[in-house]
Amino acid sequence: MTTSVAEAVPGFTCGLDATLRVIAGKWKPLIIYFLIQGPCRYGALKRAVRGVSDKMLIQQLKELEADGIVVRRDYQEVPPRVDYSLTPLGRSLAQALVPLCNWGSDNMEAVARMFSEREQWQASPTGDR
């Protein structure tokens, strides 16, 4: 029943589904959201998105670039100087992320509690408390 574009495509059941494919990946939303602030050099981005490795950062950045969300600008300098920024499409996506961010801020304590309760700190058996 190929009724709509949503059906014809690899499985977009709705707009949300489509969006999720673009922001799929542990770090993408964080990257996109941080870039709202404007162009950012690789190093600064890496520091901003804490915990991300070079491999992951580059990988996700490349995918975002391929998807038309970010733009990589290489200044062709020595030492290397590169920065990343959002495309108009990326900016609109970032804006859509704002409510999510606000929700997290508003409910951060509740969320933190969920996780500490659910995982019970995974109490390591051998002498950790």
Add this chain to the structure above:
Amino acid sequence: MTTSVAEAVPGFTCGLDATLRVIAGKWKPLIIYFLIQGPCRYGALKRAVRGVSDKMLIQQLKELEADGIVVRRDYQEVPPRVDYSLTPLGRSLAQALVPLCNWGSDNMEAVARMFSEREQWQASPTGDR
């Protein structure tokens, strides 16, 4: 590597980070978003979130329940009758998902194109169109 508290505790760098932990999982955003429409029986939910397996659906539902996002109501009937609905917290989260859904709808063709280009359609062998 010693698990630092910052690692163990949701060391949320921002609200978005917190939110992402709640909706982490391939199906959760779809589940939450679908439940905006109101309480939904297990079977109906499974049909709505297309492609999800029992195992995944139940698993994610349980996590969402533990996180206070959804409520499971068991009618104690035979045959079994269970439905799931959003808590107030869940409803607020679902609302935060709306812009994301709209973004996907607005840009669905662009997104579809990205993926078809990137993956070359993964082959859809016979009898479509």
Add this chain to the structure above:
DNA sequence: CAGTATCCGAGGTGATACTG
């Protein structure tokens, strides 16, 4: 500074079979 290359393990995910 801004990457690239490779190895490796965890666990997320799916397929299948079974149950009250």
Add this chain to the structure above:
DNA sequence: CAGTATCACCTCGGATACTG
């Protein structure tokens, strides 16, 4: 109908080492 249980894959992501 609404799950539960088990197996197996396989991708995602982390650690490490190297480069222009």
